[in-house]
Amino acid sequence: MDETSNERQRILKARAAALAREPENSDAEAERIEVVEFLLADERYAIESVYIGEVYPLKDLTPLPCTPAFVLGVINMRGKILPVIDLRTFFDLPNRGLSDLNKVIVLHQGAMEFGVLADAIIAARWIPRSDLLASLPTLTEIRAEYLMGVTEERLVVLDGGKIISDRSIVVHEEV
Amino acid sequence: MIDKDAEFLKRLLVTFKVEADEHLKGMCSGLLELEQGALPERQTELVEFIFREAHSLKGAARAVNQVEIEALCQALESIFASLKKNELTASPGLFDLLQEALDLLARTLPDAGAERAHDDKALQRRLINRLEQAGKGGSGETGKRRNGEALKGGSGEVVKDRTGETEKRGNGADEECLPDSPFPRFSDSGKLPDSPIHKISTDTVRVSTARLTSVLLQSEEMLSAKLASSQHVLDLRATATAFDSWSKEWARVKPLVQKFKSSKTQGENDEATHKKRSLTRLLDFLDWNSDFMKSLETRFTAEVKSAERDSRALGGMTNNLLEDMKKVLMFPFSSLLEILPKIVRDLSRENGKKIELTISGDDIEIDRRILEEMKDPLVHLVRNCIDHGIENPAERRAKGKPQLGTIRIAVLPRDDKVELTIADDGGGIALDGIRSALLKSGMLSAERVAELSDQELMTHVFQSGITTSPIITEISGRGLGLAIVREKVEKLGGSVSVESTTCSGTSFRIVLPLTVATFRGILVRLGERLFVLPAMYVARVLRIRPNDIKCVENRETICLDGAPVSLARLATVLELPVSGWESKPSDLLPVVLLATSETRIAFQVDEVLGELEVLLKGLGRQLSRVRNVAGATVLGNGHVAPILNVTDLFKSAVKSAAYSSQRSAVTDTGEPANRLRSVLVVEDSITTRTLLKNILESSGYAVVTAVDGMDGFSRLKNGSFDIVVSDVDMPRMNGFELTSKIRSDREYGDLPVVLVTALASREDRERGIDAGANAYIVKSSFDQSNLLEVMKKLI
Numbered sequence: 012m013d014e015t016s017n018e019r020q021r022i023l024k025a026r027a028a029a030l031a032r033e034p035e036n037s038d039a040e041a042e043r044i045e046v047v048e049f050l051l052a053d054e055r056y057a058i059e060s061v062y063i064g065e066v067y068p069l070k071d072l073t074p075l076p077c078t079p080a081f082v083l084g085v086i087n088m089r090g091k092i093l094p095v096i097d098l099r100t101f102f103d104l105p106n107r108g109l110s111d112l113n114k115v116i117v118l119h120q121g122a123m124e125f126g127v128l129a130d131a132i133i134a135a136r137w138i139p140r141s142d143l144l145a146s147l148p149t150l151t152e153i154r155a156e157y158l159m160g161v162t163e164e165r166l167v168v169l170d171g172g173k174i175i176s177d178r179s180i181v182v183h184e185e186v
Numbered sequence: 187m188i189d190k191d192a193e194f195l196k197r198l199l200v201t202f203k204v205e206a207d208e209h210l211k212g213m214c215s216g217l218l219e220l221e222q223g224a225l226p227e228r229q230t231e232l233v234e235f236i237f238r239e240a241h242s243l244k245g246a247a248r249a250v251n252q253v254e255i256e257a258l259c260q261a262l263e264s265i266f267a268s269l270k271k272n273e274l275t276a277s278p279g280l281f282d283l284l285q286e287a288l289d290l291l292a293r294t295l296p297d298a299g300a301e302r303a304h305d306d307k308a309l310q311r312r313l314i315n316r317l318e319q320a321g322k323g324g325s326g327e328t329g330k331r332r333n334g335e336a337l338k339g340g341s342g343e344v345v346k347d348r349t350g351e352t353e354k355r356g357n358g359a360d361e362e363c364l365p366d367s368p369f370p371r372f373s374d375s376g377k378l379p380d381s382p383i384h385k386i387s388t389d390t391v392r393v394s395t396a397r398l399t400s401v402l403l404q405s406e407e408m409l410s411a412k413l414a415s416s417q418h419v420l421d422l423r424a425t426a427t428a429f430d431s432w433s434k435e436w437a438r439v440k441p442l443v444q445k446f447k448s449s450k451t452q453g454e455n456d457e458a459t460h461k462k463r464s465l466t467r468l469l470d471f472l473d474w475n476s477d478f479m480k481s482l483e484t485r486f487t488a489e490v491k492s493a494e495r496d497s498r499a500l501g502g503m504t505n506n507l508l509e510d511m512k513k514v515l516m517f518p519f520s521s522l523l524e525i526l527p528k529i530v531r532d533l534s535r536e537n538g539k540k541i542e543l544t545i546s547g548d549d550i551e552i553d554r555r556i557l558e559e560m561k562d563p564l565v566h567l568v569r570n571c572i573d574h575g576i577e578n579p580a581e582r583r584a585k586g587k588p589q590l591g592t593i594r595i596a597v598l599p600r601d602d603k604v605e606l607t608i609a610d611d612g613g614g615i616a617l618d619g620i621r622s623a624l625l626k627s628g629m630l631s632a633e634r635v636a637e638l639s640d641q642e643l644m645t646h647v648f649q650s651g652i653t654t655s656p657i658i659t660e661i662s663g664r665g666l667g668l669a670i671v672r673e674k675v676e677k678l679g680g681s682v683s684v685e686s687t688t689c690s691g692t693s694f695r696i697v698l699p700l701t702v703a704t705f706r707g708i709l710v711r712l713g714e715r716l717f718v719l720p721a722m723y724v725a726r727v728l729r730i731r732p733n734d735i736k737c738v739e740n741r742e743t744i745c746l747d748g749a750p751v752s753l754a755r756l757a758t759v760l761e762l763p764v765s766g767w768e769s770k771p772s773d774l775l776p777v778v779l780l781a782t783s784e785t786r787i788a789f790q791v792d793e794v795l796g797e798l799e800v801l802l803k804g805l806g807r808q809l810s811r812v813r814n815v816a817g818a819t820v821l822g823n824g825h826v827a828p829i830l831n832v833t834d835l836f837k838s839a840v841k842s843a844a845y846s847s848q849r850s851a852v853t854d855t856g857e858p859a860n861r862l863r864s865v866l867v868v869e870d871s872i873t874t875r876t877l878l879k880n881i882l883e884s885s886g887y888a889v890v891t892a893v894d895g896m897d898g899f900s901r902l903k904n905g906s907f908d909i910v911v912s913d914v915d916m917p918r919m920n921g922f923e924l925t926s927k928i929r930s931d932r933e934y935g936d937l938p939v940v941l942v943t944a945l946a947s948r949e950d951r952e953r954g955i956d957a958g959a960n961a962y963i964v965k966s967s968f969d970q971s972n973l974l975e976v977m978k979k980l981i
Contacts, residue, residue: 073826074715075805076760077813085805085818087826090407092803092818125808183810186837 043137044159046168049116049129052099055166056129057138059159062171064117064124066132069095078182083128086115093117095126098169101180102153120175127174143168195250198524199298202250204390206295209243212236213262214288221281230270237266243291249528252298254310255291261317262287268321283320287313398514405504405511406801406820412504413823415497422490429483436476443472512701515555519597519606520548522557526568530593533572540579540590541572547597552604553701556678560606560698563671567608567694568593570668575612575692585689587611602700603680609693615686617643633864633888634908644684648672679705679722707800707819707829708778711793712757716827718800718819719789723832725781727794729774738976741961744777744788750979751779754839756789760814760830780832787839802829814838863981864888864905868898868912868924869942878911878942881970887977895919899927902934908981911973914943914954922957929958938980942973 046057047066067088072095074084081101085092095115098104115126143160157177159168174180216236224232244259265284268274290313294306447469523545534541576582576591583589596607620643624635638646648668671694675682680698699705706721726746735742735753742753756778757763779788800819805812816831865887869875879889890905892898894916902910910928914921925939940961941954954962961976 071825073818073828075809075812075815075818075828076715076762077815078809082809085809085826085828087820087824090403090803090820092805092820092826094806094808096808123807125806181808181810182812184813185811186813186834186841 042140044140044168045135045137047116047135048133048166049114050131050133051129052104055133056098057166057168058116058118058171058174059168060135062118062120062175064119067093067115067117067126069113069115069128077184081180082182086126088115088117088126093124093126095128096180098127098174102157104153118171118175120172123175125180138162138166138168194524194527197520198250201524202246202252203295203298205246206243206255206298209239209246210288210291210295212239213243214292217281217284217288220276233266233269237263237270240266250298254307255294255298257314258287258291258294258310258317261314261321265317265321274321280320283316287317402511402515405507408504408507409820412497412501415493415500419490419493419497422486422493426483426486426490429479429486432479433483436479440476443469512553513551515553515701516551517554517557518549518551519557519604520545522561522564523548523595523597525561525565526595529565529568530572533569534576534591537572538578539572539576541576541593542590543593543595545595547599548595550597550599550604551700552698556698556701559674559678560696563674563696564606564608566668566671568595571608571610571612571692575610575614577613581613600697604698604700606696606698607693608696609691611691614688614690614692615644615647615684617688620644620646632906634906644686647684648682679720705800705802706797708797709795709821709827710756710776710778710791711795712760712762712791715762716795716821716825717756717760718798718827718829719778719780720816720829720832721797723780723782724778725786726779728777728779730777731774738979743979746779746788751786751788752839753777753788753790756791756835759789759835759838780835782832782836785836787836789835789839800827800829863908864890865977866890866892866898866902866905866907866910866912868892868895868910868916868921870894870913870916874913881973882911882977885974895921895924895927898924902928902937907937909938909940909977911940911942911977914941914945914950921959922953925954925957925959938977940973940976940980 045060047060047063048055048057050056067086069086072084072086075082081097083095083097085094087093093115097112112128112130114129114132116129116132117124117126119125142162144163145155145160153167153169157170157173159170161167213236216232216239220229220232220236240259240263244256244263247253247255247259262284265274265280269276274280290310294310446465526545527543530541530543571593576593577585577587579589582591592611594607594609596605596609598605598607617640621635621638624638624643624646625632648671672682675696675698678698680696682694682696684692684694686692707718708721708724708727710717710719728746730744734744736744736750738750743750744753745751775790776792776794777788777790778794779786798821802817803819804817805815814831814834815828816834817829818826819829821827863886865882867875867878867882867889869878869891870893875891875893879891882889890901890907892901895912896918898910898912899919910924912921912924919927921941921943925941928934928937928939938960939958940963941959942963942965943950943954944965945951951962960980963973963976
């Protein structure tokens with residue numbers, strides 16, 4: 012009995028110590044970005060988490076008439092109406108196969124707020140800026156202006172700020 | 187009357203005190219931060235900030251005739267003006283002086299409006315003198331020092347006289363100047379019996395609109411919890427009925443079980459004994475099972491009951507919460523109307539007019555957001571009354587009117603709306619002015635203008651199309667702003683109308699909804715989708731037989747009350763796939779008749795589901811404006827339904843079907859149908875041209891002819907026409923080209939065009955529609971009644 016509780020104590024302490032340890036090169040902090048990695052049509056993408064308000068499950072989507080194709084519709088997010096966008100259509104990517112699209116990643120900056128659809132959320136993680144490589148045209152069909160870069164493991168890191176502030180994402184049409 | 191004025195002044199003073207308190211707090215905290223030594227940039231900021239606060243307080247004081255406060259603020263303001271220009275440098279003495287001034291302000295404020303003690307006034311005069319001295323930058327360090335000291339001595343005594351706490355205030359000041367305390371000196375003054383700040387701010391709290399909105403959203407979300415809960419109760423009840431069928435089945439086999447139980451088994455061998463034992467066990471289990479099910483049923487019934495109770499409680503709480511939330515956002519009209527007496531007083535003095543303002547019904551409450559939006563339109567209308575409505579005393583005397591003009595503002599509740607009337611007893615709107623302005627604008631022909639009834643003319647006052655042009659502003663100044671007034675009011679979901687009689691005055695009537703957000707809506711279904719149409723535009727919901735639809739030259743119409751009404755399919759207008767209603771011609775088609783003051787169109791839908799209360803929610807910044815969609819609402823079941831924009835729908839319907847709806851002239855109050863309208867006939871064949879001219883002239887139209895498109899367009903530029911009837915195949919410029927040219931023209935873009943042509947093919951017809959023609963009549967099947975009917979509908 013004592014043996015196991017001592018053992019448990021030891022393991023917990025070791026864990027706590029591991030967690031409490033300072034990251035090895037803490038001055039590299041500025042050189043890293045935190046991203047949320049997600050799956051969209053079998054491709055792995057990531058967006059910097061500073062632009063992400065939350066991830067919301069897509070339960071009920073109301074399509075809106077008279078909107079561009081990239082606007083999938085609106086959802087009710089705790090009483091607030093949130094537009095939901097399909098990034099693949101916005102980026103003019105070819106639509107390959109069927110997609111789950113059951114997660115809404117809420118992007119926001121200032122008063123601008125909308126959701127983009129994802130098939131699944133993989134993880135939130137830090138990646139060093141130095142790992143971001145300029146994209147090769149063959150790697151992704153997304154235009155370079157929306158990209159922060161691509162990692163060696165072929166994770167496509169999107170420029171969240173650029174997408175949010177892009178004028179072409181705003182729908183303003185008169186009859 | 188005097189009582190009323192006094193009461194009004196009292197209310198004004200209360201508002202003023204709250205406002206003044208804020209400015210004072212701002213100045214105090216700013217001054218303290220400045221005194222504690224801020225960074226240079228911050229210093230500039232602070233000086234500017236305090237300067238503005240002093241300036242605002244001065245203005246507010248002047249508005250309520252608080253001359254003394256105004257004078258003190260004036261002195262403070264000029265000090266900070268000098269500081270701003272670096273003509274003066276801050277010194278400890280100066281800070282003391284300024285603080286003393288603020289203290290005096292703080293003491294004076296709560297008594298604003300009451301007669302002040304004589305020595306108090308003397309103190310203020312001295313203080314103002316010192317401030318003025320200090321403000322004279324050239325007086326130098328010694329001067330300021332001296333002022334400061336004199337002040338310390340002088341005012342200290344007075345403070346002591348009043349409160350007996352001078353020492354404490356003076357000595358404690360330094361410790362109290364904590365940077366995180368917004369107004370330390372006043373926290374000290376809390377010990378005074380009549381602390382201004384504590385007195386004023388206990389029963390009101392300032393909450394940011396954003397936070398309130400968020401709370402409102404969350405309370406609205408409680409609606410779905412309420413609905414989910416009642417749905418849950420329904421499910422539970424359905425489950426409870428399952429016990430009934432169990433009871434029935436059990437009742438059926440129960441006698442059998444009893445029979446087995448009572449029967450004695452035959453035979454004494456082991457097998458029989460064994461069988462008997464097993465059977466007994468089974469029968470016992472069945473009994474136990476029955477009891478168990480019964481107790482389960484009892485428990486379940488109790489659960490259902492408690493779920494029902496919870497659901498009811500939740501429902502009640504949600505309703506109360508929502509009601510209270512709405513009230514939080516409701517303000518009495520008085521908070522808007524209170525600014526008017528001052529404006530009227532000042533403006534009438536400026537204009538040398540004598541005007542009395544009466545306000546009634548200002549205790550009626552309305553959504554705060556509506557009040558905020560209404561401020562500018564209201565001020566504009568009142569200004570109009572003074573500037574252009576009410577005549578000067580001499581004129582009034584000449585007309586035999588009382589010298590004192592009256593502006594009457596009345597708020598009246600109307601069902602779930604509010605009617606706001608702004609009326610003056612002035613000269614009224616000069617109808618001739620509108621007429622000449624309309625003529626000058628070239629929008630209408632002289633004949634048409636001459637035919638317009640007074641009421642029709644009056645509606646042109648609001649015309650938005652001619653807002654920016656000078657003509658309307660020349661009509662006694664009413665115009666430029668009136669279009670904006672109408673726009674604002676309509677944006678709020680209200681309407682505005684005007685009545686005016688020469689010599690006896692003008693009256694603007696504004697009908698507003700009580701809250702911005704909720705209104706009645708008609709829920710309709712198109713295929714799988716649900717949409718909400720604002721009920722205020724729904725004139726009627728009806729069912730029509732497919733063969734009631736008459737196709738008149740590319741436009742479907744139905745007959746309502748003897749008048750043809752255009753019919754559009756809502757799905758087509760919204761660019762949605764049309765469901766196949768035509769497959770069952772016997773079915774009645776649900777139709778919603780939408781109407782605005784100008785026009786009405788019937789929209790065919792798949793189903794009308796009912797009327798409901800909806801809350802308009804914006805679509806967010808990304809969907810800044812979506813065609814035909816005004817916003818969205820969350821339905822009771824938590825689903826979102828788009829709310830349609832009726833004005834857009836009308837435009838889209840006209841566009842998508844390439845037809846023009848009837849203009850206001852047709853739908854408006856009993857106006858003669860056949861008035862002299864001018865037609866431009868463009869036709870290269872002389873015989874056809876003459877024929878058309880004869881037909882049209884004998885039907886009461888004024889006809890101008892042109893020999894081809896080019897000629898037609900130049901004639902169009904030189905005259906004013908209600909409609910164009912054109913051939914297609916012509917030299918130089920054909921009918922399609924002419925139509926496109928008209929459509930792309932700013933001035934004539936909306937002019938109805940009827941193409942009359944020998945080209946009967948579908949392609950040609952489509953080309954005509956593409957070019958923007960409103961109707962397409964094929965010459966081979968031409969008959970004059972057809973043309974006249976089409977024209978009548980278009981203009």
